[in-house]
Amino acid sequence: MKILVIQQKMIGDVLVSSLICENLKLNYPNAEIHYLVNRFTIPVIENNPYINKVVVFEDEYRSSKFAFYKFLKNIRRAKYNIVIDAYGKLESNLISLFSGAKTKVSWKKKYTKFIYSHTIDISKTPQTRSGLAIDNRLKLLSPLNLKSVLRSKPKIYLSESEIERAKSKLEKFNLDLSRPLYMISVLGSDILKTYPSEFMVQILDHIVDYSNAQLIFNYIPYQKQEVLKIYNLCQDKTKENIYLGISGDSIREFISITSHCDALIGNEGGAVNMAKAIDIPTFTIFSPWIDKETWSSFEDGKKNVSIHLDEIIPSYFEVKRYKDLKPKSLELYKKLEPKFVIHKLNSFIDHIND
Incomplete structure (x- = not known):
């Protein structure tokens, strides 16, 4: 039996939907589990023992109808028995349709219901501590009547050599590994998902004062100038404890470096999901327009x-939809003052340093 799981989009989505692959493999150990993702997300599913093959959806399939058609023909030739479409957009609708699979499962939408053999309603309220993102994706397995469905954290599988190389890199910077070491998601993926710089500076100064921690910044290369602005606004003591020279040259290296940190603190995004997937404690600052119920997975008030x-x-x-708040995000962020964040952050730091 061959099963295709489709999850294009971002790193967090790909990690969460890897739980579909895990549950399928555990219930159908002899099945081939193929996972269709965008190329840039592959690092978070490398070495995953529950995935037999990664099928790459290349960027050119969006710009070239001919290339996309060739890709669809390859999907057809693969002769999948089951397709689980966790993406549910036009591209994955067409992939599901062309697959020819007898069993095709995705989200319930009026305009695509003819494509799938089973469609699933999206829940609005989390049923477990796993969070809505996981709860909903695991609902896609319900038509298969599996014997058991695990609600574990998504996992990233690092090799011993990757972990050792990251440790060697940290040692070259003369870090004191007896002191706390925090990875800081200092910026979000865009300005509407980024805690205001002047507030972040106050948070960083407080972290160093409160915990005597050493800080590593996580950011995308094109964000370097914004990161330097934040660094330059910090107190001198804070600057002395920020190691700007340490950065992962790849997603896998970032994950490996994070594995040596005591926690990841900062803006919500893929880095938070990656830290959770290697069992590193996280403290997340959500943008006002992001629904926390969806992405605040496995929160326990401690780790x-x-x-x-x-x-x-x-x-x-109570009277607003989260997405309607997106244009007001910068204004609303101002109401999430550092004093509120620090109050909750102190308890988190105290717990992980016990």
């Missing part, structure tokens, strides 16, 4: 903690 503006002014969110 995995987050803060959202809805904790400060819950009445505002």
